[in-house]
Amino acid sequence: MSELNVMDVMELIPNRFPIYYIDAVESLEPGKKIRARKNLTANEDFFQGYFPDEPQMPGTLILETLAQAGSVLILKSPEFLGKRAYIGGINRAKFLEKVYPGDILYCEFEITKMKGPVGTADAAAYVGETRVCEAEFTFIVNQDA
Template identity: 50%
Template sequence: MSLLSAQQVMDIIPNRYPIFFIDKVEELTPGEHIVCYKNVTINEPFFQGHFPGEPVMPGVLIVEALAQAGSIPLLTLPDFEGQTAYLGGLNKVKFRQKVVPGDVLRLQVDIIKLKKFAGIGYGQAFVGDKKVCEVEMTFIIGR
């Protein structure tokens, strides 16, 4: 069951095709936690060049998907509603496995610190039960 659809997510974050990576939100606790999904299909524009004959989702786009996911718990807080969460920094990024067409990315982000106009989130991306990526992200909230 979906808590938020892709269209409802677009009401919260400014990203649009071809750089919109949230298909549905399954769990959401504003200011704290999110679990959402990205269906990886062969029709993604980045597969045309990454890599012909062996399509692999670029790691930087997995991190972008986690950043989009992590912005949602922040932007659903009343103080930040209608604003934008910018990615301010990345730490401890690790890639553990390729992501290919047909995979479903489960994106989980926990907000571990929240200040006046900034937050730190710990994100993990999974395909099935296998962790494919983890990252610590800093978000800056602004207009």
């Protein structure tokens, strides 16, 4: 059972089709960490053009999905209510495995440091138990939500 469903997430973040990727939040510790998922189907628009003979999810979209999970975490944290989160930077991104139609992408995002409105987080994406991507995010939380 999910802690947050698609409609719950859509109430939090401004992203919409075709750049909305979170299907559910499985676990959430406000101010600390989140685990969300994206169910990938062959109908995703990017699969049509990204290596059509071997469709796969582009790495940039895996990072975007991780960022959206991070946004949900930040915006569900009491100290950030009514604010908006932005990516400030992505460091040490590594793409370890390909992600294909039919996969379920699990996104974990854990805040490691906050200093004022700027924070850092460790993020990783998995298919099953296999880590497919990892990165460190810098994010900025603003009042203009």
